[in-house]
Amino acid sequence: MSLPLRLVSCNLDTEHATLIWQRQQEFCNLAMISPQQSKGARAMLDMSRSDLASAAGIAERTLVDFERGARTPHANNLAAIQRALENAGVRFTDHGVELPPKVDPHVASAIDTISKAMDTD
Template identity: 55%
Template sequence: MLTRAQCRAARAGLEWSREELATRAGLSDRTITDFERGAREPHDNNKRAIRAAFEAAGVRLTDDGCVCLPPDPVPGSALSS
């Protein structure tokens, strides 16, 4: 579904902080931090929320583990916010 490595890679590629991802996914900062550190595995609904936040920003996560980032967003577009 979503690995912690994919989460870190997608977040870094988008230049999002953990706090920004948490806000966009509707989760706590601690959930993101603990997941990325491997301290705990989030519930499936939380992983779906993280994935949905990435997908809304144009990231594509493939079954083979690839993180496909969108091209650089145009300033002022929905992807640059």
């Protein structure tokens, strides 16, 4: 049995409607991380639980319980953990967690200079 659909009007201005849509997209596009990925990413970054909790804007207890598998945080907190780790430089892939290699600023500058010189030829 199918239920009839009813359109409901709502008085959201464009800015609020756009913000709601963006947040929904963020949550839909996030592949939620596992406790092991969180611990591994923190280890790769040499980041403490306290620092990650602070960066994610969550209680440290939430992170501790998540990483030891005692409970799964609400989706918004899980997304905040993932975002904080990504902002610190970690990438989550289908195969786990990656930390892109750091490039020495002098090497990056030399590469940039060579690239510009090649473009002028």
